[in-house]
Amino acid sequence: MTAYGEGEFAATLDAQWSVGSRLHGGYLLAVLGRAAGESVAGGGHPHVTAVSGTFVEPPEPGPAAARVETLRVGRTVAQVRAALVQEGRLRVEAHITLGLLDEADPWWSAHEPVRLPPEQDCFLMPVDPPGATLSVPLMGVIEERLDPEHLAFAAGAPSGRGVMASWQRLADGSDWDPLSLLVALDPVPPVSFDLGLSGWVPTIQLSAYLRRLPAPGPVRVRLAATDIAGERMDEVAHVWDDKGRLVAQATQLAAVRLPDRR
Amino acid sequence: MTAYGEGEFAATLDAQWSVGSRLHGGYLLAVLGRAAGESVAGGGHPHVTAVSGTFVEPPEPGPAAARVETLRVGRTVAQVRAALVQEGRLRVEAHITLGLLDEADPWWSAHEPVRLPPEQDCFLMPVDPPGATLSVPLMGVIEERLDPEHLAFAAGAPSGRGVMASWQRLADGSDWDPLSLLVALDPVPPVSFDLGLSGWVPTIQLSAYLRRLPAPGPVRVRLAATDIAGERMDEVAHVWDDKGRLVAQATQLAAVRLPDRR
The missing domain is CATH 2.40.160.210 (Acyl-CoA thioesterase, double hotdog domain)
Structure with missing residues (x-):
């Protein structure tokens, strides 16, 4: 992924991440998440903590652009909008929140892993x-x-x-x-x-x-x-x-x- | 709510829908959902079916603008981006999906109502x-x-x-x-x-x-x-x-x- 302008990144969508002929949705969000992370780099928000994606039109494997607009960068939370565009058409758009994750155990959890x-x-x-x-x-x-x-x-x-x-x-x-x-x-x-x-x-x-x-x-x-x-x-x-x-x-x-x- | 331009609506945020001094998040999404519904009116997508909101900065009660951009209008699904703007600053942005809801029982459900x-x-x-x-x-x-x-x-x-x-x-x-x-x-x-x-x-x-x-x-x-x-x-x-x-x-x-x- 290469930065070629303010908030715009070139991506190559890899056909390996497909189900049938369709690129996998989580993979597309990961491409946007990576662009989001690079876009707000250096601000102490190294990890994606939340992604909400709306799937507009399936993209094809091959070149695409990820366009990131920063909405807010706070002390512990950064929020961006990221769009995956191919052939000039919006394919997926997401709101992405970035912050700092660690490996610590939960303070409280109601969840047991699936058996x-x-x-x-x-x-x-x-x-x-x-x-x-x-x-x-x-x-x-x-x-x-x-x-x-x-x-x-x-x-x-x-x-x-x-x-x-x-x-x-x-x-x-x-x-x-x-x-x-x-x-x-x-x-x-x-x-x-x-x-x-x-x-x-x-x-x-x-x-x-x-x-x-x-x-x-x-x-x-x-x-x-x-x-x-x-x-x-x-x-x-x-x-x-x-x-x-x-x-x-x-x-x-x-x-x-x-x-x-x- | 009054339309005063292509995809832009004037809203008045009502202090009744507050918790403490903060306007309730679901209320703010409802304001955006209403603007989204008016924006794609007439297309057979009368109901909001999905809303995903990212909360950037709390708005104050009073005048605000809801700006709706249509991402896609399909046969059964319409997708828009809606932004709540106040004093020129983005407060809440949402992706909203519209479609047709009915009162029919589920085809399948795993859920019992809470007792x-x-x-x-x-x-x-x-x-x-x-x-x-x-x-x-x-x-x-x-x-x-x-x-x-x-x-x-x-x-x-x-x-x-x-x-x-x-x-x-x-x-x-x-x-x-x-x-x-x-x-x-x-x-x-x-x-x-x-x-x-x-x-x-x-x-x-x-x-x-x-x-x-x-x-x-x-x-x-x-x-x-x-x-x-x-x-x-x-x-x-x-x-x-x-x-x-x-x-x-x-x-x-x-x-x-x-x-x-x-």
């Missing part, structure tokens, strides 16, 4: 799922192991509970950081698969909070839906690090195509 | 709480009855569970709608009171989804925190209508002042 079988007993998601109509290049850069209990959809018998849980690592062996966690927060497959809905569920809006710096090692991710109606589904994601601490959380609203009422 | 004692057995929140250092004008326009179980903070013995639940009505007797529900989603007092933290918790970022049109009558609201660390707290809100259906949900990140570690 999962040991990592090696979970199902490694393939780039080319057998029988699937599309390939998932993202699974070449994210090593995701799905709880076998949530794999029933693949055998045509979805559980109907509306939950997906998995272990995730970065395939190149690097550790998670606040930007890559934005990818972990929007996992594949969507919860709708566990409800018998197999179609594409494009994100309309996604808000993510980064809560602390993750410990080295894999993260555990739990994705759950609350309510589906009117071709809209929410998905709530939580990510815990290898020490069992909540490191990130997100809520998204996605469009979903519904069959006739059950 | 509350009958409305008349809950504690009516006063404008001037005895012993409190600030008055809450908002309680003159919202009739909020708090579950007595969550009132222990007022006696100096907070439960430590990090939950607040209440019945809410609009005090003028009108029914809830998608815009007023934005106020219900950010209730007073904050969850931090239930954890022994009595200070002000300014919202940094709030994302709300409106899920369906509410039935007439009161709504039930549940607010819960997940994790508090590094002077940041998340609060997750759910609102159910009188028929027990989820009508709105929100997640916010707020700044919180922490005492020394317990």
